[in-house]
Amino acid sequence: MSTPEKAENTVGPVVRSEDEWRRELTPEEYHVLRQAGTERPYTGEYWDTHTAGVYQCRACGAELFTSKEKFDSHCGWPSFWAPLAEGTVRYIHDRTLGMERIEVRCSACDSHLGHVFEGEGYGTPTDQRYCINSVSLRLVPAESTEDGQAAVS
Numbered sequence: 001m002s003t004p005e006k007a008e009n010t011v012g013p014v015v016r017s018e019d020e021w022r023r024e025l026t027p028e029e030y031h032v033l034r035q036a037g038t039e040r041p042y043t044g045e046y047w048d049t050h051t052a053g054v055y056q057c058r059a060c061g062a063e064l065f066t067s068k069e070k071f072d073s074h075c076g077w078p079s080f081w082a083p084l085a086e087g088t089v090r091y092i093h094d095r096t097l098g099m100e101r102i103e104v105r106c107s108a109c110d111s112h113l114g115h116v117f118e119g120e121g122y123g124t125p126t127d128q129r130y131c132i133n134s135v136s137l138r139l140v141p142a143e144s145t146e147d148g149q150a151a152v153s
């Protein structure tokens with residue numbers, strides 16, 4: 001077997017060394033995904049995107065969020081009120097910067113995605129805001145996914 005690469009949409013543990021991640025990702029992707037960095041608000045690719053589709057993990061391709069749960073938070077980062085499914089992301093208590101926050105990571109490859117906040121009064125079904133870095137995501141527009149129903153725009 002020559003090419004063990006190509007982990008299509010398999011959700012499962014993705015294990016790579018930090019060197020391998022460094023080779024595969026751009027410096028900015030590496031900084032956010034592997035060093036829990038944060039992109040500057042209003043600079044990311046997806047903060048204001050309304051395209052119907054599925055958001056994958058930029059590092060491993062696992063499907064994490066969909067446009068159906070994305071909402072306009074005007075915070076400068078893509079915001080979702082829920083992940084695609086239970087178990088696609090995992091949560092870690094983050095006490096850096098003197099704040100109690102919940103970090104959100106991809107459960108397949110353990111890459112940093114962003115944080116989740118609660119009770120901010122956004123009027124979404126969960127009143128949660130998954131505040132995710134654009135650089136941690138890759139949008140696959142609905143036409144190229146299997147449930148081709150381009151729902152709301």
Ligand SMILES: [Zn+2]
Binds near residue numbers: 060062106107
């Ligand atoms: Zn991942």
